[in-house]
């Protein structure tokens with residue numbers, strides 16, 4: 001895989017220009033419907049495209065994936081300026097600016113727990129493990145908004161195989177970097193830092209589970225989880241941990257950050273499920289960034305191929 005610097009490529013060349021300003025329309029519509037309290041709290045002027053720091057490395061030789069949706073891709077500007085990244089801020093408009101100087105190299109990922117041999121992997125050697133693919137996935141946030149993103153990565157299973165988990169490893173836990181000097185949100189105890197997430201092994205090995213290091217054909221912007229995150233399109237967005245520094249294989253279900261903070265609101269599985277409401281709001285529909293209308297939310301976010309992973313489970317109990 002070749003990565004070259006392309007600081008001369010602006011977001012406006014990639015994003016359909018006419019869609020830039022739709023974000024304001026989305027926020028207005030969301031406010032009217034009383035849905036996006038957090039978005040309203042963060043309401044402010046749009047940044048102009050030229051203000052978006054955009055000097056990422058272009059990722060070449062990208063393979064197209066048969067798992068990609070053909071739905072309209074959400075503009076780059078929205079996906080990179082409206083982020084949930086509590087290590088930086090609880091305001092969705094702030095991670096883009098606050099993460100600008102976040103150091104993503106050197107970066108290592110520790111492999112611990114039930115593995116043949118504990119090891120430390122350099123992020124660039126991880127990225128080279130397999131050929132990069134472009135996967136256009138729907139992504140549904142638990143708060144009721146959704147996006148369609150051309151992620152770049154390869155199946156998470158490729159990294160897991162490299163980690164050589166033991167036969168009794170039933171779960172994998174992901175831990176995000178703890179760097180309060182770089183991440184101002186970590187100085188505030190909104191969550192018990194560092195951010196932790198986890199998956200059952202069969203979920204992690206499912207071909208849809210993506211290890212991600214890029215988007216829109218370029219290296220991942222810091223606010224979207226550089227240098228390495230997971231993307232799990234059938235689960236609510238908070239399962240897709242950003243800035244991963246540790247994989248721990250275990251025989252016990254990990255305690256994830258959101259589950260720890262509000263267990264009645266955020267389950268371990270957190271599969272997108274229009275039939276199980278969040279205690280404080282319905283999950284039956286969603287609003288895609290850049291659109292006015294609401295659309296029905298689909299079971300497993302429309303990714304029916306994962307249904308067999310949960311056969312026999314009561315998804316109202318194991319939400």
Ligand code: MTE
Nearest residue numbers: 083084085086176195224237238240241242
């Ligand atoms: N990962 C870390 N480390 N910290 C976070 O706050 N937020 C999660 C998830 N991963 C989060 C995280 C949530 S709630 C969502 S919806 C997605 O990241 C948002 O990803 P995006 O900003 O790339 O759209």
